[in-house]
Amino acid sequence: MHILFVADPLETFKIYKDSTFAMMRSAQAKGHRISACEPQDMHWISGEKVTARVRDILLTGNESAWFDETQSRRAELASFDAIVMRKDPPFDSEYFYSTHLLEQAEREGAKVYNKPASLRDHPEKLAVMEFAQYTPPTLVTRSAQDIRDFHAKHQDIILKPLDGMGGMGIFRVGPDGMNLGSIIETLNLGGAQSVMVQKYLPEIVKGDKRVLIIGGQPVPYCLARIPQGNEVRGNLAAGGKGVAQPLEAEDRAIAEQVGAKLAPRGLLLIGLDVIGHSITEINVTSPTCFQEIEQQAGFKVADMFVEALEKAVAGAA
Structure with a gap:
């Protein structure tokens, strides 16, 4: 080819x-x-x-x-x-x-x-709406009051812009509500911009797992991106430590369900962000972590991708 x-x-x-x-x-x-x-x-x-x-x-x-x-x-x-x-x-x-x-x-x-159409139809934060059964409590809104109400209910929350990447613009607000008002102002720009809010998942200390799905099938290893120091973000771009580990049975089952639904839409490569056993994001633009998994676990993710690409092209011929 x-x-x-x-x-x-x-x-x-x-x-x-x-x-x-x-x-x-x-x-x-x-x-x-x-x-x-x-x-x-x-x-x-x-x-x-x-x-x-x-x-x-x-x-x-x-x-x-x-x-x-x-x-x-x-x-x-x-x-x-x-x-x-x-x-x-x-x-x-x-x-x-x-x-x-x-x-x-x-x-x-x-x-x-x-x-291309599926890239447009599956924005990486909002794509989780289709799989709400696997997500933590989540709110998408422009309303400052909605965010305050969500915080009052869940006490410990994560706020993030819908167009961020690499952990940019992510904030955690604990039960004391410290700086919630200024964070809302920063993210929603007086109601002009939508914000995603999720209940904080303490399992993040064990890593924000990148689970890759290729041709509808889960890669047998994931990369747990573990926050360092006082950082709440596990993203590698934010200083997280990547640790490759075998995919747990529950994460595999979730990935198989997501892959079965999304792969037929032309999404050959999908990257789930999983904390505990909850999906927080579904990445379809340019999912990463191929090399970290290969270097640590020995599994050649890129070979799996190219083989899936060969199969997809042959099937479309």
Whole structure:
């Protein structure tokens, strides 16, 4: 196959931990060709097909200069066997527009993973609404009073913006309500912006587990991201410590239920955030933790992904 990765600039990759790099490495090892572009490289003119300025690359195995660019060219997106959308959040207007360009490419014959329409339909905080039976008590609102009422009921809560990533903008408010008013003002901007509020789960001390689902099947290991020091966030970007561990039976059962429902919608790769046995978020844009799991547990997540991609493309042919 010839695979196009739509991603952040190659020069910004931290290849020792980057999951997109792991996908590329596995794909090349299996004999596939690799190209890359950024969302802003995509281009459409009426009467023509969606194209992009793409970079054909070869991975070198050298950490300091990890790829060779063999050619830079403009190509129709539909000319690739598979397109893997791996642009990191935020899911802003430009990301939204990119999904529409990719969806037009689909109409022209491209095979895109994750499916652009499903990326739009499953925002990473709000996607949990479909699986409320597995979530902690959760509120989504613009109302400051609703948030105060939720705090009065649950006493210890987590507040976060709907468009955050990597733990950005997450606050914990305990029973004393310290700074609740100023946190509400910061997050909901006087009622202009929606906020997600969840009951604090003390199981976070054992880690915010990243459970990966590939082709509808749970990866047999997860990465528990454990908060350090006085930090409430387990996100690796916020300083959490990642510990790979076998997937517990209850988490596997939950992941199988989620995968069975979401994979048929074109979501080849899903990342659940699980605290205790409760889903707090469902990540579909660019789930990570491939390399941490492989380095610690020896399970090659990227190989599982590429094999699922091969199967998906063959099934769509």
